[in-house]
Every structure is written in C-alpha cells, then in structure tokens.
Amino acid sequence: MPKWFKRERKEEKREEEGGVKKEVKEAVKGVFYGMASHGMVRYMLKTRMYLEHLFMLITLGDMLGFPILPPYYSLKLLPYAIPHIKTWKRSLFRERDVTDLLY
Amino acid sequence: MYPIWFVILGVIVYGLAYFTYAKWYDKHVWEPDPKKPTPAHTYMDGITFFPVSKYVLYGFQFKGIAGLGPILGPFIALMYGWVPALIWILLGNFFIGWIHDYSSLMLSVRNEGKTMGPLSYELISPRARRALLGFLVFYLILILAVFMVLCSLFFKVYPASVLAMIFLVLGGVVSGALLYKAKMGVGTSTLVGIIIIIIGIILGVQVPIKHPSLALWMVFTSIILFIAAVTPLMWVTQPVVYVASFPAIFGILLLFIGALASPATGVRIEQPGYLGFMAKAGPMWPLLTVSIACGAISGWHSLISTSGSASQLDVETDALPVGGGAMLTEGLLALMSLAAYMVLTPGEIKELGGVKWTCLVHGAKKLIVPITGGEPYIEAFYGLWLELYALTIAMIVIRFLWLTFGEITAGVPPLRVIIGNKWGGSIIGLLVAGAFAYTGAWINLWLLFGGSNQLLAGLALILVTIYLAKVKKPTIYTLAPAAFMIVTCEAALLWEAKDFFLKMGQLVKPPMKAGTLAAKALNFIFGVVGIVLFILGLLVAIDAIKAYRKAKAGG
C-alpha cells in the first residue's frame, strides 16, 4: 500500500475524535482540497498506476504467461508488487473502456 | 428587482429540492445503505478506488462540474429574456439536474464502480457503447473547440488579461517547481503562485497587450494548450490547474458578494423579463434548454460522477450531498451569472456590440466595483477568470482526447503511432478544434456543444432508468426527464444541422469570408457533425428503449 494512503486513514480517525469546530474545519479544508487538488491527485495516481502496471508486467509477466524476467528475480521483487497484483490483474482482464480513462 | 432575489429564490428552491424532493426520492428509490460496502472499499487499490471524505468528494465533484457552462450559458437570456432562463435554471435543476448527477453516481456505485462505457454495454447493448464512444469523441472535440475559441476571444477583448494569464501559467509552473523540485511546503509554494497571479493582474492593467486578430490569439491559446499537453503532468497542467483554482473560487465568491450586496449598491436587473419565443438563433425550445447547460442539467456531470466520484464514495449516504449537493450549488452559480448578464441595460449591451458572452465581465463589474472599486483590475480579473475556466478545462479535455484517440486506434498500430499518442493526438485535436472555432459560428458551435452535452445527460438518465427498472424500483422520476432531454436535444441538434446546411457558407465571421469554399466546407462539416451526433444519440436511444421495455417486462 502506498505510504501516503496509510496516513490518510489516520487523518480520518482524527476526524471522528474531534468536536463540531474541528468538523467544520475539516469540512472547509476538505472542500478546498477537493476543489483545488484532489482531481489532479487522482490523475497522477492513475498515471502512476500505468507505470506500476508496466513494471508488474516485466516483473511478474510469467504469472499471466509472458515470461520476461527469470523467475529468480521475479520472486525477489514479488513482495513489493503484492499490493498491486489485484488491481493489475483486474485492469488487464477487465475490458478497458475510454470512459475509465476519464477523470 | 435586485439580483439578490435570484440568489434568495435559488436558495429557497434548491433548499426545497434537497430537503424535500431529493430526500424523499432518495428514500423511495435508491434506499442508500450506510452499511453496504461501496466500490471504494471493495476494490480499494489506493489509486482509482479509495474512499475519501464527503467534503473532499463534494469539492472534487463541484470543481469538476463547475466550468464555463453555468457561467456563460445564461447569456442566452439576453435573447429570450430572463424569466424563461430563471425558470429553466430553477426547475430544470429541481427536476432533472441533481437527479441526473446523483443517480448516475449511485448507478456506478451499485455497479462495481463501472463507468459509462461498460454500463451502456451491459444495460443497453454493445452497439450503444460504440455509439457512445463515437459520441464522446465528437463531444470532446466540440468542448475543446468551444473553449479554445472562447479563451482566444477573451484575450482579444480583454487586453489587460493577457499578461495576467501569462503570469498565471507562470505562477503555476513556478509553484509546481517549488513544490516538487525545490521540495517546498504546499502552503508556501501556493502563496508564491498566488502572489505571481496578483502581480500579473496589476502588470496586465499597466501593460495591456492588444491585437485585433483572433487567429493570432487562437495560436496563442493553442501553444499554451499544446505545451501543457505534451509536458509531464506535473510540470504545467497540474500546477496551473491547481493555482488557477484559487482565482476561480475567489471569482465566484466575489460575484456572490456582489449579488448579495445589490440592494445596498443599488444595482438592479435591467434586462426585459421576456423577449419572445423566437430569436435570431432560433426558437426558445429547444435552444434555451441546451444553451444553459451546466446550471440546470449537464451530461458532463455523469462522466464526473461515474468515472470520478463513484470509485471514491465512502458510504452510500454520502452520494446525495456529493452528487445532488454539488449540482444544486452549481445552480446557484448559474443564477449569479444570469444576474450578472441581466444587470446590464439594453443600451449597455448595444454599446458592447450586442449579445456576447463577454457581457458577463461588464455585469460582474457592475455588481462588484461599487463595493471594491478598482474597475480596471476587476475587469482584468474577470477576463482572466473566464479564460482560466476555459483554459483549465481545455487542458484536461485535450488529455482526455489523446487518451481516447490512443484507445480507439489501439487496433490499428500505424494509426496509433500517428494520433494515438500525446504529440499526434494533441496536434490533431487542436487542429480540428481550431478549424471548427475559426469559422466564427460560435453561437451555433455552443449550441452544438450544448446539444451533445445535454443529450449525454439524457442518455445517462436512461441508463439509470433501465437499471432501476431491472431492480424493480420506480422509474418515472428519471424516465420523464430522460425523455424530455433526449427529445429536446435531438431537436436542437437537428435545428443546428439544418441551420448549417441552409446557411452553408454564411455562418462565419471575419477573418473567414462568407460564401467562400472554405466557409462552405466548414459549415457543411458542422452540419454533418450535427447529423452524426443526432444519429448516434438516436441509436443509443432506440436501443435504450428496447432495453427498458425488456427490463420492465422480464425478470
């Protein structure tokens, strides 16, 4: 799991603990962040995902029948690739659609 | 009549919409269950699917849907009077707008976060998906064309905003570099970006850059767009869109304050309430309903709801404030824009050279300057404000466009090499859009864009309806709006196509000469685009009706 992701979970927890004032502050901050940056954050994450999937194909291609890297090195890199395997397979097997690319 | 009444009326009507109709509909039809896991949880990957708070998602959705649609669309009221426009913005949103945004969001959430393409494939037919895809390509090109020409037009009309825009792009690039390269904090680098924008506005007023040729400004706009499209996202597009969001939000707030303060400043609605059913552009129905797109209802929103927000919804109960709430807020924005157009007297409009989008800046000035003073700066700012909306959306659309080209040409490698990448795709996109925009038939272009946009909304609504029929839920609340939108938009597309064919070679403006072969050819192409959009829309609609019948009867 990407590092920033874990931190966001923590933020959410804090939100639950706070009072009304904190809630309002979180709301304003959230709306502002949502308007200013969130769309781009998503877009960057998607770009990152494509890179990640290319990496996965090279590393674990033999999982899907495209052996590129010798299995010894595939295994060495496997632990780091685990969080992305599900998305990767899903994205490969799921029929891609233009509307998936938007936003 | 003060503009504040538009706002008050909007708050009352939209408040009613949210707290009575929306709540009731929500409970009776979708029955959101906070315990049901959303796709953001079931498919969580931290990339496309991940839950975010409803506040963030509300901001995301609002920013995604609030473009030039609600801001510029109300200009059409200058042709028909403000009463029909006001009624459409209030009732259109009440009965169609929010329900469309909200339902398409829920539709995707209840269907594993699937987007419009796969949904139309599954719910309607394989042909519907292909038609939708073709439709989207034209739609994106039209958006790009409209926003390119608008941005260029604003550069031409507001010489003070040129330098301001250059500084805004610069401010974006600098703050991006500070953030990512110099590893500065997000607060500091944002501040630097904003200061550069302020300096740009001040300098812009001091050093206005004038040039009468629209073609030159189109080249200027294209260059900015091209650079943004081919450089890595983090260099230009991302930081520019980011810093631009601050003046974008500020402009809305200022307009809001101006409207609220109108009884104190004495600014009144000066335009006539009703001008007649027929105008130069054509009949009020269907044209008014497609012109005022995003304030009342917009198909673009279904793309944001399904491709964007649906994969991030934390709990189902967040869907109403996010999908419905953002749309109703946007209605308020459309009302304020309407007010800004309507505060100008018919004499002032004449002085400005007739019915134009740019009248908005003068209306905004009229609302705001009595409070703030500094007229030239407000003018430069609102010039910039319009440009940045046009430019940032165009930046995003051009990326969508070449991604779409890449996807469409995936099966044809030689073609993919040429247009299926960011270089070729961007150039083709800009050239085609530029050629469209060059004609000067901008109002027709806007209506063509509006027509396709609203048609997309109708198609999204019918998708929702089919799904609801499948799961045995009440369908009338989406079926009726869907039917209304589809009929209206098909009529509008036909009307526009007819206009282009009948006046072939005439719907142009200088520098393009009327009657020339090029003018005829372009007008002809426009007409064909209208027909193609009409046919594609019809195909989806026919298949949709079949699918709906089947869903109602079967299972």
Add this chain to the structure above:
Amino acid sequence: MPKSLKEFFDASPELRIVVYAGKGGLGKTTASAATAYWFSKRGKKPLCFSTDPQASLSDIFERDIFGKGVIEVAPSLYVVEIDADKRIAEFQEEVRAKIRELYKIEKIPDEIDEYIRTAAAEPAMHESATYDAMAELLAKGEYDIYIFDMPPFGHGVRMISMAQILDAWIDKMEETRRKAAEYEEAVARLKGLSAKTEDEVLVELREIRRKLDFFRESLTNPKTCAFFMVIIPEKMAILDTERALEMFDKLGIKLSGIIVNQIYPPSLLENPNISTFLKNRIEMQQKYMKVIWEKFEEYIRALVPMFDREPKGLDMIAKVAEHMFERPWEVDVI
C-alpha cells in the same frame, strides 16, 4: 609448442577466476579439482566450486560435501558443492518472510503462495540459485582464486548473455519505478505531507543489476578470468569446441585455452599384444589429435592421458595435476 597451462598461469598474476567449460563427462570437474590442488600446493588459497547439478566433487574428494558449505578438504584447499534445491527452498522462505514482514500478515495469500511454488519449480530457478550462490562467493572475495566448471551451452554461459538482456529490462524497470516514485511524491506533497519515498524496489533492482554486472564483468575480463575448454580427441568434441568458440566470441569472452583430456598413450601401440579394440581406438584418437593440433594449436595448454582408474581421491588428483601442470605435453601415464 603453445604456452602451457603453467606458463599461462605464471603470466597472469591478476587471475582470480578459472572456468572449465565442456560437456558432461569430459573431465571438467577433475580438471577443476586438479587446478585447485595445484594452486593450494603453491601457497594460494583456492576455492573449487561445482555448478554441476549431478555434483561430483563429493565423488572426487571421496567425502560428502554436498550442501555442507565451504569445506577445507586438504590444507588450504577449499571446495564447495551447492545444494541448489536447499537454496531454492531457503529462498522461497526468505520471500515469504519478506511478505509477512512487509504486510504484517501471518498467512501468505493462496494465490501468491501458489505463484511462489510454481516459480520455484521452474528449471531456470535451479541455475539462477546456483549462480547466485557463486556470485555471492565471488563478491565476498575471501579466496585467492576461484575455480569452477560450467557446461558450455548451459546455464552459466546463458547467464552472461542474460545479463546483457536483463540490463536493458532493468533499465526500463528503473525508469518506470523512478517515474512512479516521482508521481507518488507529487501526490504526497499535494496532500501537504512531507513524503520521502524511498523506493525499496529501486534498491532491490539496483542490487540485482549490481550482482549481474559484477558477474558478467568478472567473467568477461580476460585479465582476471580465464576460460578453458576441456575436450577429448573425438569428432563431436571438436565440432562442439568450434561452436563454443563462436559463442564465446559473441559474448565477448576470450578463450584462454584448451585442455585435451582422456588421451590414450600412443606408446601402447608399441605393445604387439594390444587388442584390436584398443588399437583402433588409439588410432582414431591420433587422427583427431592431428585435427585438434591443426585447428586449435595456439589454444592447447595441456594434454592429459586416460588413466587406468577413476580419478578419485587426493592421490589421483595430485597425479592429474602433475600431468596438467608439470608434464603438459606427455601423455604416458606416470
């Protein structure tokens, strides 16, 4: 006369690796063992390493050293015979442990575990594990000279060519990782988090590349590595050698010499009671010896006779070494 093996080694003071390539059964392992023995007698600290899956160092030294790590079989003569299966098992466990540690989970997901098991069962895994072990020993540099055998068209040589291909892939991977990390950091910064994303994968990739490069460089540098082919005077062996020479050339490896093994002493022909079988065989060998001299004269470093018993035990190894180094041109068994 060409340069003898001894002359060759005397002229290459920087030599750190000696490889004997050749088909199975031609005496690569024996030659390796004899060379290691010879170096140990000259006051060096050699390590003899067998990459042969049907490991035979245990046979030669008449001692079970299989999978036991480095063993000193005679004063300052070190040998090691890798148990690849054991290594693979350990490696799999390492991977599993890493996964448990990274994600704080007890049980490896079935799908992942199945992948680990199937990947480990592939034949390529065996060679990778062996050469990884070899590269590790080389990298440690605890010995003066490393001697090992290698099938010419087998894994080891492929490993060298693979290193070249892998280099290109790893370049590509590093690039995607770098870019991905850049995006990840940008995201973190937009969220107002100060992210210092140290990409562990990038570290791992660099480590893999470093190992492969080290391995390739060690084997392709003619100053530090000598490649010998072991052949016998038979037609097939000559053809194979020509083929191998071509391939070595492609990989940028310089052949350092050829050891002709299992030569029947021609003096046997002087015995009038010689059996027809033996006579024919010796004559055939003589015929091919001529061809070998014609084709590869500059490469020939030693002629080793056929012994009347298996070259097993330290005494026999000493005898082989004596033939290889001290009497390179005599094929009468001492």
